[in-house]
Amino acid sequence: MTWLDLAEHTAFGLDNLPYGVFSRPGDTRRRAGVAVGDQVLDLSAATEDTALAPLFGAGVLNPFLAAGRPVWREVRARVREWLTGKQHADRIAPHLVARDEVTTHLPIEVADYVDFYSSEQHALNAGRILLGAEGELAPNWKRLPVGYHGRAGTVVVSGTPVTRPSGQRKPRGAAEPSFGPSRLLDIEAEVGFVVGTPSTVGTPVPVDDFAEHVFGMCLVNDWSARDIQGWESQPLGPFLGKSFATSMSAWIVPLEALEHARVAPPVQDPEPFDYLRGREPWGIDLALEIRLNGHLVSSPPFATQYWTGAQQLAHLTVNGASLRTGDLYASGTVTGPEREQRGSLLELSWGGREPFDLPGGETRKFLLDGDEVVISGTAPGPDGTRVGFGDVRGRVLPAI
Known part of the structure; x- marks a missing residue:
């Protein structure tokens, strides 16, 4: 269950939660995000005052990816908690933006x-x-x-x-x-x-x-x-x-x-x-x-x-x-x-x-x-x- 209004057959549901990099309308700063339904959760903003902030402030996903599998699991669990627990709705809702309004960017700095x-x-x-x-x-x-x-x-x-x-x-x-x-x-x-x-x-x-x-x-x-x-x-x-x-x-x-x-x-x-x-x-x-x-x-x-x-x-x-x-x-x-x-x-x-x-x-x-x-x-x-x-x-x- 989630407090979000997700389409029944969305391919970007809570069991997916793919990561990307995007910019918001009128703002050229590149942000890390998670796609959910027809929206994007702005992780750079949602984690700004938390210990996770350094992982999502670089404009690419590399710092998060470098943190390793235990951190990947921790962040995924936390995002799911934010999107399912009604007690988080007031804090998280302002960090959601329509996916068709954002500009996506290369999600990683490609090494090789x-x-x-x-x-x-x-x-x-x-x-x-x-x-x-x-x-x-x-x-x-x-x-x-x-x-x-x-x-x-x-x-x-x-x-x-x-x-x-x-x-x-x-x-x-x-x-x-x-x-x-x-x-x-x-x-x-x-x-x-x-x-x-x-x-x-x-x-x-x-x-x-x-x-x-x-x-x-x-x-x-x-x-x-x-x-x-x-x-x-x-x-x-x-x-x-x-x-x-x-x-x-x-x-x-x-x-x-x-x-x-x-x-x-x-x-x-x-x-x-x-x-x-x-x-x-x-x-x-x-x-x-x-x-x-x-x-x-x-x-x-x-x-x-x-x-x-x-x-x-x-x-x-x-x-x-x-x-x-x-x-x-x-x-x-x-x-x-x-x-x-x-x-x-x-x-x-x-x-x-x-x-x-x-x-x-x-x-x-x-x-x-x-x-x-x-x-x-x-x-x-x-x-x-x-x-x-x-x-x-x-x-x-x-x-x-």
Whole structure:
């Protein structure tokens, strides 16, 4: 029960309480907040005269995330108490602001960004698109979570426009490369993991310590210039075709809000090495939706991901690489076995050879200037409820 007037099926209920950073109308100061129903609780104001004030006064969530799991639990319990106990209503109500009136900002200062490649179906699709029927998984793919280091400085919050990148590209059959705006601009629907508690250089993080280090999850769009990527990724992998922009959702859902969404991941064969095995399953039953210019084009299921976020974290650190507060790592494109579950336009148009339909007679292979992509997601909560992630959106601007 709560003294708030919450809609019956809100995805931002008391079992969710995702964290973000926002500014209020007429005030440019960035504040930490918790989304609840169609409102935001201003934590910076609500904790101003308490011992929690230093955690929420920086304009980013990093100080709170660095405080560690016991503090995350304490704050979550206190927020729930404030929103359920009528004795707190008079003090807390003035710190609530309508969510549709605030401006959201990047919730964290991103320390490092790593992107993985953990959907077996996506990896198979990509191989077949590029190599034909002979396309298969690389020999290492089922042995380790494949990934690359991205660029933390170009992670942007949902709603930030994305400028079409320029670079070198060499289409098949061309004698020489050319330079210019990407002609094959794409998206990748992904799920992100936000690190709170850091680790020490030289000390790997075990799979079963995942929840001690990762605060929560968000949605990610790993924008991709396929033509730039294809030419430059020989032999070292993604660079300029990825680093121009990565969008993340404004709200970070705490792991504690996802207990009812946890499922066993797909069977892993061959059996992973010891450092990738844990006692608890960390598959997440998260349903994604991709909309292009308002039209639903795909519904990828996150539960099909071969490698879990816990395994990705263990692999990321097994060589002694350290974690820092604000690290963001992403799942890689989320793709299911059905055509309507493909998580990128590369797959939806099968490399541009099979354009897909949009309303009004339009078709797409890859993104045009002015196109807007919105990725949203929800996960199971208690008693048949849904835990919402909000969305991550971006509109394509012409190349400079």
